[in-house]
Amino acid sequence: MTASLVDFDDVVERYDPMLGLEVHVELNTNTKMFCGCPTGFGAEPNTQVCPTCLGLPGSLPVVNRAAVESAMRIGLALNCSIAPWGRFARKNYFYPDMPKNFQTSQYDEPIAVDGWLDVTLDDGEIFRVEIERAHMEEDTGKSLHVGGATGRIHGAEYSLLDYNRAGVPLIEIVTKMIPGTRERAPEVARAYVTALRDLIKSLGVSDVRMDQGSMRCDVNLSLSPRGSGILGTRSETKNVNSLRSVERAVRYEMCRHAAVLDAGEKIVQETRHFQEDTATTRSGRVKETSEDYRYFPEPDLVPIAPSAEWVEELRGTLPELPWARRARLQAEWGLSDEELRDLVNAGALDLIEATVAAGAPAGEARSWWVAYLAQQANAREVTLDALPITPAQVARVIALVAGGELNNKLARQVVDGVLAGEGEPDAVVEARGLKVVSDDGALIAAVDEALAAQPDVAQKIRDGKVAAAGAIVGAVMKATKGQADAKRVRELIIERCG
Amino acid sequence: MGTRLDVPTAGRAPGVAAPVIHLLEGPLSAAITRDEVAHLARLARLAVTDAELDVFAGQLDVILGSVARVGEVAADDIPPTSHAVPLENVYRPDELRPGLSQEQALSGAPASEDGRFRVPQILGEEA
Numbered sequence: 001m002t003a004s005l006v007d008f009d010d011v012v013e014r015y016d017p018m019l020g021l022e023v024h025v026e027l028n029t030n031t032k033m034f035c036g037c038p039t040g041f042g043a044e045p046n047t048q049v050c051p052t053c054l055g056l057p058g059s060l061p062v063v064n065r066a067a068v069e070s071a072m073r074i075g076l077a078l079n080c081s082i083a084p085w086g087r088f089a090r091k092n093y094f095y096p097d098m099p100k101n102f103q104t105s106q107y108d109e110p111i112a113v114d115g116w117l118d119v120t121l122d123d124g125e126i127f128r129v130e131i132e133r134a135h136m137e138e139d140t141g142k143s144l145h146v147g148g149a150t151g152r153i154h155g156a157e158y159s160l161l162d163y164n165r166a167g168v169p170l171i172e173i174v175t176k177m178i179p180g181t182r183e184r185a186p187e188v189a190r191a192y193v194t195a196l197r198d199l200i201k202s203l204g205v206s207d208v209r210m211d212q213g214s215m216r217c218d219v220n221l222s223l224s225p226r227g228s229g230i231l232g233t234r235s236e237t238k239n240v241n242s243l244r245s246v247e248r249a250v251r252y253e254m255c256r257h258a259a260v261l262d263a264g265e266k267i268v269q270e271t272r273h274f275q276e277d278t279a280t281t282r283s284g285r286v287k288e289t290s291e292d293y294r295y296f297p298e299p300d301l302v303p304i305a306p307s308a309e310w311v312e313e314l315r316g317t318l319p320e321l322p323w324a325r326r327a328r329l330q331a332e333w334g335l336s337d338e339e340l341r342d343l344v345n346a347g348a349l350d351l352i353e354a355t356v357a358a359g360a361p362a363g364e365a366r367s368w369w370v371a372y373l374a375q376q377a378n379a380r381e382v383t384l385d386a387l388p389i390t391p392a393q394v395a396r397v398i399a400l401v402a403g404g405e406l407n408n409k410l411a412r413q414v415v416d417g418v419l420a421g422e423g424e425p426d427a428v429v430e431a432r433g434l435k436v437v438s439d440d441g442a443l444i445a446a447v448d449e450a451l452a453a454q455p456d457v458a459q460k461i462r463d464g465k466v467a468a469a470g471a472i473v474g475a476v477m478k479a480t481k482g483q484a485d486a487k488r489v490r491e492l493i494i495e496r497c498g
Numbered sequence: 499m500g501t502r503l504d505v506p507t508a509g510r511a512p513g514v515a516a517p518v519i520h521l522l523e524g525p526l527s528a529a530i531t532r533d534e535v536a537h538l539a540r541l542a543r544l545a546v547t548d549a550e551l552d553v554f555a556g557q558l559d560v561i562l563g564s565v566a567r568v569g570e571v572a573a574d575d576i577p578p579t580s581h582a583v584p585l586e587n588v589y590r591p592d593e594l595r596p597g598l599s600q601e602q603a604l605s606g607a608p609a610s611e612d613g614r615f616r617v618p619q620i621l622g623e624e625a
Contacts, residue, residue: 029592030592030593030594031592031593031594031595035595035597036590036593036594036595036596036597037594037595037597038594044600044613045600045612045613045614046600046603046604046613046614046615047599047600047603047613048597049597049598049603050595050596050597050598051598054598054603056606062588062589062590063588063589063590064589064590064592065589065590065591065592066591066592067592068589085586087580092541094541094542094543095620096615096617096620099615143620144614145620146611156619156620157619158616158617158618158619159616159617159618159619159620160611160612160614160615160616160617161614161615161616161617162613162614162615163603163615292537292541294541296580297580297581298580299580299581301588302581302583302585302586302587302588303581303586303587304586304587305586305587306587
């Protein structure tokens with residue numbers, strides 16, 4: 001084992017990283033890939049199972065049509081060709097997470113091949129990632145290792161298996177080797193997984209929740225001595241379960257590989273596991289000589305042969321894809337690249353669009369979400385979309401301001417009320433008594449009082465120094481607890497001093 | 499090209515598939531070696547004695563040789579087949595069907611605990 005890591009800058013000085021990413025996406029179909037069991041997350045163990053997904057003798061699988069369609073839509077959105085004919089295969093292995101002792105998967109006949117995904121890096125540069133394939137398979141059951149100190153398999157006395165997840169449709173999306181990323185390899189990896197997540201989310205075929213395991217990423221990495229053209233041995237890091245971890249896993253593996261190579265040692269071809277707490281990777285299964293899954297065509301399932309008509313019908317169902325939507329919103333809202341990127345990174349795009357759809361002007365909607373509401377989200381340490389306020393409610397507050405019934409200060413108090421669970425904006429206005437005072441009678445009295453309190457300022461205004469009116473406006477606002485219509489107050493001051 | 503039963507995947511680029519084993523393709527000439535039988539036995543978690551290795555190597559040879567005779571009658575215009583019935587595109591709608599209760603699911607299990615199948619210690623492997 002090599003103890004030290006090479007400094008990242010030093011790594012990219014002397015080595016070129018070769019990156020490959022395998023992403024598993026659990027589809028959100030109602031039923032499993034090959035049987036009619038439900039797929040919901042979090043049910044009691046072994047309550048979403050049947051003879052087929054338990055691999056009981058005599059049971060036969062039948063392919064879920066919706067899963068095939070979701071797979072094809074993912075392939076089409078990734079600019080892949082859809083294979084006109086393909087079979088499932090059995091991937092044979094002995095491990096209790098599959099009760100059949102094999103996983104039904106596509107192997108050399110994947111449903112989608114040769115595509116690409118353009119991903120946007122932090123500085124706005126577009127990086128094209130080539131897609132090798134997307135294929136259908138089924139998820140495995142969940143193991144619980146009992147007896148070991150850490151809940152890990154090492155040192156466990158026995159294991160407990162829940163097969164609710166066994167057979168849930170999975171799509172595995174595999175990139176081609178991604179060359180030329182250099183020092184941006186970690187960033188490219190994260191940007192790719194982000195773009196893929198957004199794409200699949202827009203298709204509505206998966207929840208793509210990395211925290212719940214409905215999207216999982218394996219990072220393949222090798223280093224090639226700069227300019228040598230020699231491919232290094234790769235490691236495969238599993239268990240990379242957040243966008244940040246994708247970036248950190250690539251960075252760590254680059255530094256680790258360089259340290260091993262610098263020491264004149266060889267990289268071991270192995271599966272490693274990412275450790276969330278330390279941002280390091282730990283050796284898992286060593287692939288000693290070869291993995292032998294003895295794939296062969298699944299005899300219990302007939303080939304999948306999508307007609308051109310079926311493929312075109314599905315192509316017609318593709319929604320506006322995230323990058324097209326972004327370009328459209330950027331144009332509609334008149335945003336710079338940087339402004340757009342900030343909105344995307346803040347997760348504000350959907351919220352602003354929905355607020356605009358609820359009738360608010362884009363500029364106002366954007367300003368609320370990226371300024372005041374972003375501050376509230378930060379203070380509560382939640383994401384914007386987790387704030388307890390809806391785009392429609394924000395749009396209503398904006399409308400109240402536009403109608404002169406609220407000023408900005410009052411509007412923020414109304415938003416505070418909504419966030420505090422006091423109900424709809426109008427109810428908060430009512431309950432907190434937050435209406436702008438624009439009743440001239442009340443305002444004139446307050447203006448006269450303020451002018452009388454500051455005779456020198458009043459004189460300046462009478463002498464034509466209109467700018468001095470600000471002090472009187474301030475006094476009136478204070479006297480009315482911020483509820484006065486400031487514009488009207490200013491008009492009245494000029495009138496009274498005229 | 500002889501029949502291959504082990505398909506090395508080490509060293510392949512990510513996503514590049516190793517060749518599928520087509521037991522029904524190509525002439526069979528190479529005999530199955532004891533090492534190959536031992537390897538297959540290990541993959542299948544079977545304990546095989548030295549004496550059995552010789553027996554099985556011979557028997558597997560006969561089986562493969564018999565199957566390979568298909569290749570003698572299959573002309574070039576007959577593609578290898580994986581299914582006996584010429585069917586394609588058989589699907590079911592994405593509709594729930596009743597399954598088993600937890601009790602039913604676990605009824606055939608040698609051991610269970612907390613609603614889960616209990617299996618012996620899994621050594622030296624991690625999925």
